[in-house]
Amino acid sequence: xxxxxxxxxxxITTNRxxxxxxxEGCARAGIGAIGLWRDKVAEAGGAEAAARAVRRAGVTISSxxxxxxxxxxxxxxxNRRAIAEAAALGTDLLVLVCGGLxxxxxxxxxxxxxxxxxxxxVLDDAAAAGVRLGIEPLHPMFCADRSVIATxxxxxxxxxxxxxxxxxxxxxxxxxxxxxxxxxxIARARVFAFHVDDWVLPLxxxxxxxxxxxxxxxxxxxxxxxxxxxxxxxxxxxxxxxNQRVWDLAGDEVLARLRAGVDGDLGEPVRA
Amino acid sequence: xxxxxxxxxxxITTNRxxxxxxxEGCARAGIGAIGLWRDKVAEAGGAEAAARAVRRAGVTISSxxxxxxxxxxxxxxxNRRAIAEAAALGTDLLVLVCGGLxxxxxxxxxxxxxxxxxxxxVLDDAAAAGVRLGIEPLHPMFCADRSVIATxxxxxxxxxxxxxxxxxxxxxxxxxxxxxxxxxxIARARVFAFHVDDWVLPLxxxxxxxxxxxxxxxxxxxxxxxxxxxxxxxxxxxxxxxNQRVWDLAGDEVLARLRAGVDGDLGEPVRA
Numbered sequence: 001x002x003x004x005x006x007x008x009x010x011x012i013t014t015n016r017x018x019x020x021x022x023x024e025g026c027a028r029a030g031i032g033a034i035g036l037w038r039d040k041v042a043e044a045g046g047a048e049a050a051a052r053a054v055r056r057a058g059v060t061i062s063s064x065x066x067x068x069x070x071x072x073x074x075x076x077x078x079n080r081r082a083i084a085e086a087a088a089l090g091t092d093l094l095v096l097v098c099g100g101l102x103x104x105x106x107x108x109x110x111x112x113x114x115x116x117x118x119x120x121x122v123l124d125d126a127a128a129a130g131v132r133l134g135i136e137p138l139h140p141m142f143c144a145d146r147s148v149i150a151t152x153x154x155x156x157x158x159x160x161x162x163x164x165x166x167x168x169x170x171x172x173x174x175x176x177x178x179x180x181x182x183x184x185x186i187a188r189a190r191v192f193a194f195h196v197d198d199w200v201l202p203l204x205x206x207x208x209x210x211x212x213x214x215x216x217x218x219x220x221x222x223x224x225x226x227x228x229x230x231x232x233x234x235x236x237x238x239x240x241x242x243n244q245r246v247w248d249l250a251g252d253e254v255l256a257r258l259r260a261g262v263d264g265d266l267g268e269p270v271r272a
Numbered sequence: 273x274x275x276x277x278x279x280x281x282x283x284i285t286t287n288r289x290x291x292x293x294x295x296e297g298c299a300r301a302g303i304g305a306i307g308l309w310r311d312k313v314a315e316a317g318g319a320e321a322a323a324r325a326v327r328r329a330g331v332t333i334s335s336x337x338x339x340x341x342x343x344x345x346x347x348x349x350x351n352r353r354a355i356a357e358a359a360a361l362g363t364d365l366l367v368l369v370c371g372g373l374x375x376x377x378x379x380x381x382x383x384x385x386x387x388x389x390x391x392x393x394v395l396d397d398a399a400a401a402g403v404r405l406g407i408e409p410l411h412p413m414f415c416a417d418r419s420v421i422a423t424x425x426x427x428x429x430x431x432x433x434x435x436x437x438x439x440x441x442x443x444x445x446x447x448x449x450x451x452x453x454x455x456x457x458i459a460r461a462r463v464f465a466f467h468v469d470d471w472v473l474p475l476x477x478x479x480x481x482x483x484x485x486x487x488x489x490x491x492x493x494x495x496x497x498x499x500x501x502x503x504x505x506x507x508x509x510x511x512x513x514x515n516q517r518v519w520d521l522a523g524d525e526v527l528a529r530l531r532a533g534v535d536g537d538l539g540e541p542v543r544a
Binding site: 143181 | 413415416420453471
């Protein structure tokens with residue numbers, strides 16, 4: 001099976017497309033799965049309507065982005081809503097971006113404790129809904145404002161506090177490629193998802209929209225693919241690219257490029 | 273002793289000043305030490321002339337920035353020159369920024385091996401010159417282009433391959449503040465220098481010039497100061513800030529601000 005046959009389109013990669021447009025684009029490109037974002041689901045008329053639009057295109061929903069931000073006010077209620085939306089969409093995976101430092105705080109250990117307590121607080125809701133929680137460590141450059149969980153090691157230690165069938169990690173190439181411990185941490189990880197995207201330079205102002213399509217940058221995606229495969233992961237390979245240059249392209253062009261990039265760059269997986 | 277009494281000015285913080293101007297500025301501000309940069313030393317007429325200018329101001333030289341970039345062509349010769357310059361300046365510490373991925377490469381383990389081999393190759397030169405090599409792990413957002421040594425853990429593992437009196441690490445707040453293992457890695461580190469600067473948002477394009485003066489951002493400098501003190505470090509507290517906004521200020525104003533920021537934010541050190 002070629003990597004592109006396991007592709008999922010994380011819909012932020014084609015940010016101008018609605019849920020229906022993205023699902024239809026996937027169908028045209030032969031991409032069988034899609035990861036949705038909550039703002040786009042809301043724009044589609046809610047989870048049931050979004051799920052119908054995706055089903056109509058013959059595509060499955062691999063994940064919902066995103067829960068988390070446990071260091072912000074109102075986080076628990078928001079995460080419960082996200083869990084309910086994931087269940088209504090028919091996906092069993094909610095991706096967690098855990099949240100940065102609370103406003104005005106420098107207390108990193110305290111913020112990390114808030115994340116731990118937040119996950120614990122919504123765990124029963126997730127179990128009742130049949131939804132798994134995937135902790136996505138973000139690149140350390142997002143530690144202050146987006147995720148105090150900044151390494152796969154920290155994400156693993158956090159996930160390991162919870163039942164293995166319920167809480168795991170999302171390995172995103174852009175966020176973890178630089179880590180000297182990435183292979184040993186993937187080997188011990190409960191890999192719930194594998195996101196591919198690439199490290200390209202220079203970083204744009206604000207850093208958020210600096211990712212490249214697979215193959216455009218210097219992250220060794222084949223190495224990471226081998227590692228998640230060796231760890232037993234056989235799920236979707238989800239492409240998630242936040243980049244204004246990519247968003248300015250036609251969606252079909254983006255999908256063609258990412259298919260080619262994934263097949264060109266991920267190489268053959270090790271059989272689990 | 274207040275933190276400001278142990279201050280060193282890393283001269284890139286007042287980037288418009290020459291060596292002589294920076295040394296005289298330190299003298300006016302009651303700052304007893306300065307860390308020099310090689311380009312500024314060259315502009316001052318070379319190491320001997322720069323050393324005379326600093327001595328004339330009654331200031332000592334705490335370190336020379338920088339050696340390293342072991343993944344680039346000609347690295348060994350350049351590092352040998354840097355070692356000779358440090359010795360001629362009368363400082364015993366050369367800071368190493370180890371270098372990013374070689375042009376066109378995605379081979380991180382290979383690049384890290386080049387760094388290890390590069391340090392090994394110049395170790396005898398450093399010993400003969402009485403110069404110590406301080407490996408400075410940079411923030412992971414610089415892994416591709418500036419330093420494949422991106423965590424203090426990796427820097428420690430690298431330093432531990434070499435004699436403890438010769439190779440250690442530089443703990444720079446901006447680069448390591450986010451690390452969930454920072455306290456345990458500082459505890460085991462051979463701390464050759466402690467750099468303070470702060471994490472401020474948003475990152476500018478290119479990310480290089482995004483640092484804040486101590487106290488402006490969200491790095492917990494007091495926590496890091498306690499950790500290096502507990503590890504036995506009693507050397508200079510060197511302020512190193514790369515930021516166009518800071519560079520646009522008058523140098524004396526920058527020195528006044530960093531004195532205040534350091535005393536306000538570093539708190540009382542733990543007695544080693």
